[in-house]
Amino acid sequence: MNRRELLLAGVSAAAAGSLAYPGTSRAQAPKEVTIGVIYPMSGASAQVGIDARNAFETALDIINNDHQLDLVAAKGAGLAALGGAKIRLVFADHQADPQKGRAEAERLITQEKVSAIIGCYQSSVSATVSAVTERYGVPFLCADSSSPSLQRRNMKFFFRPAAQDEMFSAAMFDFFDAQKKKGKKIDSVGLFFEDTIFGVDSSNTQRKLANDRGYKIAADVKYRTNSPSLTAEVQQLKSADPDVLMPSTYTTDAMLLVKTMAELGFKPKNLVAQASGFSEQVTYDAVGDKLKGAITRASFSLDLAAKRPFIKTVNDMFKARSTRDLNDNTSRQFMGLLLLAEAINRAGSLEGPKVRDALAATDIPGTSTIMPWARVKYGPDGQNPEASPVLLQYLGDKFVTIFPSEVAIADAIWPMNG
Amino acid sequence: MTTQALLQVLASGLLMGLIYALIAVGLSLIFGLMDVVNFAHGEFLMTAMYVVFGLFLFTALDPVLFAPVAAAVLFCVGALAYLGIVRFAMRAKANQGMVQIFATFGLATLLQGAAQYFLTPDYRSIGNSWLGGKTLDLGGVFLPWPQMFGGLVSIAAFGGLYLLMSRTDFGKALEATREDQGAVALVGIDRNRVFALGWGLGAALVGLAGAVLAIFYYIHPQVGATFGLIAYVTVALGGFGSVFGALVAGVIVGLVEALTAAFLPPAMKSLGIFALYLGVVFIRPSGLFGKL
Numbered sequence: 001m002n003r004r005e006l007l008l009a010g011v012s013a014a015a016a017g018s019l020a021y022p023g024t025s026r027a028q029a030p031k032e033v034t035i036g037v038i039y040p041m042s043g044a045s046a047q048v049g050i051d052a053r054n055a056f057e058t059a060l061d062i063i064n065n066d067h068q069l070d071l072v073a074a075k076g077a078g079l080a081a082l083g084g085a086k087i088r089l090v091f092a093d094h095q096a097d098p099q100k101g102r103a104e105a106e107r108l109i110t111q112e113k114v115s116a117i118i119g120c121y122q123s124s125v126s127a128t129v130s131a132v133t134e135r136y137g138v139p140f141l142c143a144d145s146s147s148p149s150l151q152r153r154n155m156k157f158f159f160r161p162a163a164q165d166e167m168f169s170a171a172m173f174d175f176f177d178a179q180k181k182k183g184k185k186i187d188s189v190g191l192f193f194e195d196t197i198f199g200v201d202s203s204n205t206q207r208k209l210a211n212d213r214g215y216k217i218a219a220d221v222k223y224r225t226n227s228p229s230l231t232a233e234v235q236q237l238k239s240a241d242p243d244v245l246m247p248s249t250y251t252t253d254a255m256l257l258v259k260t261m262a263e264l265g266f267k268p269k270n271l272v273a274q275a276s277g278f279s280e281q282v283t284y285d286a287v288g289d290k291l292k293g294a295i296t297r298a299s300f301s302l303d304l305a306a307k308r309p310f311i312k313t314v315n316d317m318f319k320a321r322s323t324r325d326l327n328d329n330t331s332r333q334f335m336g337l338l339l340l341a342e343a344i345n346r347a348g349s350l351e352g353p354k355v356r357d358a359l360a361a362t363d364i365p366g367t368s369t370i371m372p373w374a375r376v377k378y379g380p381d382g383q384n385p386e387a388s389p390v391l392l393q394y395l396g397d398k399f400v401t402i403f404p405s406e407v408a409i410a411d412a413i414w415p416m417n418g
Numbered sequence: 419m420t421t422q423a424l425l426q427v428l429a430s431g432l433l434m435g436l437i438y439a440l441i442a443v444g445l446s447l448i449f450g451l452m453d454v455v456n457f458a459h460g461e462f463l464m465t466a467m468y469v470v471f472g473l474f475l476f477t478a479l480d481p482v483l484f485a486p487v488a489a490a491v492l493f494c495v496g497a498l499a500y501l502g503i504v505r506f507a508m509r510a511k512a513n514q515g516m517v518q519i520f521a522t523f524g525l526a527t528l529l530q531g532a533a534q535y536f537l538t539p540d541y542r543s544i545g546n547s548w549l550g551g552k553t554l555d556l557g558g559v560f561l562p563w564p565q566m567f568g569g570l571v572s573i574a575a576f577g578g579l580y581l582l583m584s585r586t587d588f589g590k591a592l593e594a595t596r597e598d599q600g601a602v603a604l605v606g607i608d609r610n611r612v613f614a615l616g617w618g619l620g621a622a623l624v625g626l627a628g629a630v631l632a633i634f635y636y637i638h639p640q641v642g643a644t645f646g647l648i649a650y651v652t653v654a655l656g657g658f659g660s661v662f663g664a665l666v667a668g669v670i671v672g673l674v675e676a677l678t679a680a681f682l683p684p685a686m687k688s689l690g691i692f693a694l695y696l697g698v699v700f701i702r703p704s705g706l707f708g709k710l
Contacts, residue, residue, distance in 0.1 A: 042539070043640055044638065044643075046539030046639070046640075047540045047541065047638075050538070195685040221683075221684055222683055222684065222685040223684040223687075224684065224685050224686075224687055226644055228434065228644050229430065229434050229675075229676075231426075231427070231430035231434070231679075232676050232679030232684060232687070233684045235423055235426055235427060235680070236680075236684070239423060252541060252638075255541060255543065255636045256635070262551055262553075263553050263560060263634075264553070265553065265560050282540055285545075286541065286542075286545070286636065287543075290551075
């Protein structure tokens with residue numbers, strides 16, 4: 001056998017081995033369950049993907065190993081109903097590009113044979129990915145994209161345990177109403193939003209809520225995302241000087257917005273953000289000194305650890321991987337995978353339609369999660385309507401929950417810049 | 419819109435435009451010298467920003483002081499890029515233009531990937547500096563000191579570049595090589611050496627721009643893309659190879675961008691720049707000051 005023949009023989013043996021594997025594994029109980037994870041791992045929001053990876057790997061540790069925590073999917077190693085099968089994650093990079101997301105979803109389903117997909121941070125990407133999963137009949141767990149329009153496409157395989165921007169924005173306006181009752185002045189709001197589906201959907205909701213509840217819209221600025229400068233945009237906000245500035249921005253623009261406001265001598269009376277860039281620690285590391293008193297909506301609050309000690313355990317596990325605390329995004333990613341694992345276990349099967357039915361039948365009390373949610377129970381559109389959002393205020397070194405009053409641990413400082 | 423608001427928009431546009439010009443001039447210089455478009459130009463900018471950020475972390479000195487260091491480091495990066503990559507790309511027997519494009523594009527991807535791998539894709543920014551966050555209030559028109567510093571550095575760099583090109587032997591050699599690459603060899607000018615120095619100089623200029631930007635802009639591996647595209651438009655508008663053209667075009671791009679954002683919905687702020695660019699391409703394809 002010469003070198004060339006040897007090489008050929010090796011290649012064909014390897015190919016035969018890999019071809020034989022799926023055939024045999026179907027027959028017995030599966031040894032592992034493959035789940036696709038599609039996030040921005042490179043490009044301008046790569047850090048989100050890297051943090052997400054740490055969150056998912058923390059969740060994986062909890063699912064695949066035995067942890068005595070009062071948390072969904074924590075007890076016992078692996079998925080009991082599938083003979084203790086372990087979950088394996090396959091990560092894919094969408095670079096914040098909806099088309100790349102679509103291609104990766106196809107690849108994960110057809111090549112990697114994933115049982116479900118979880119993703120995708122950017123709502124624009126979740127939109128294309130969920131269209132692919134729907135077509136192939138594979139469940140899509142939307143962990144952290146918050147555009148309301150995602151659930152309005154009559155999809156059977158789309159599930160979102162966390163709140164969407166209508167629920168978040170309604171909480172903001174409930175909070176404004178409550179402040180008004182206390183005699184604080186809030187007449188006008190200023191909308192500032194980026195030009196993809198996240199910003200546009202968020203602003204549509206906020207515009208409608210403002211009109212319905214009688215708040216004047218003093219500024220309504222749609223801006224180009226990742227701009228080199230935001231001077232003209234901030235100039236418009238400054239001339240309008242609304243009682244509350246409501247930005248819907250990703251991280252880069254959040255940092256530039258705050259810097260530019262300071263440069264142009266504009267101190268918004270109040271700032272209530274649609275999370276995203278304003279829930280990232282890097283934003284506060286960079287411009288936190290100018291954000292004292294800023295409020296952001298959130299799905300998660302570390303305060304809750306006082307009531308549910310396992311949240312601290314989970315946070316410590318995450319921190320050991322990423323050196324950061326869990327935040328609005330990573331908490332939702334973490335929880336999303338646990339809920340998916342719980343449903344696959346209940347389905348006792350890897351087939352898309354069965355996992356889908358199990359997801360649809362989910363009914364878990366909020367106390368078994370790390371979130372302030374009342375319950376996890378998906379509606380016919382796949383949205384969990386009981387994912388109660390919270391508002392957090394930044395006090396210069398940490399966030400405290402200020403709304404709703406049931407979970408608040410402090411009164412809001414209002415106005416932020418008097 | 420009040421006069422004050424208009425003045426603010428114009429002033430901001432002018433300051434940003436001077437920085438755009440400084441970013442673009444290196445690209446223009448390299449193209450003029452040897453007809454190579456450097457697609458890694460934005461990544462050179464990113465490298466310079468990380469150099470300043472790194473020095474700031476390790477020495478805790480003010481980032482303003484690192485502008486010359488960034489320029490020097492980038493000079494080496496540029497010269498090495500020529501000697502290590504572009505020189506070989508230019509020897510391609512067929513499709514030389516394509517080979518050069520892909521060589522520099524590959525360099526761009528490499529630099530981005532290396533930055534993401536070794537420096538993480540986290541957003542960095544320089545917190546405290548002499549100029550950071552300080553503004554000059556001229557009767558309600560706010561001029562941020564970091565951008566003013568950037569404008570001054572840009573003007574100084576263009577002045578220096580003019581003197582270098584017109585008063586020194588190196589400038590003459592550069593000009594001669596640009597005119598006729600073949601003939602200069604006959605009078606004893608080493609073409610390779612001039613090209614390497616030209617790449618160094620072009621990269622050093624974008625290094626200065628990066629040092630200025632690092633003071634007030636966030637830093638991450640993809641930051642070059644934001645400014646890179648504007649640099650290509652600026653160079654095409656001013657005329658490929660024209661140093662003075664880059665200055666004028668940079669200022670025009672800055673002003674048009676600011677005015678578009680002020681009068682149209684800001685989401686369309688790039689519309690003005692690209693409409694202007696399209697107009698120039700149709701009416702005067704060589705750019706405002708191009709000699710092609």
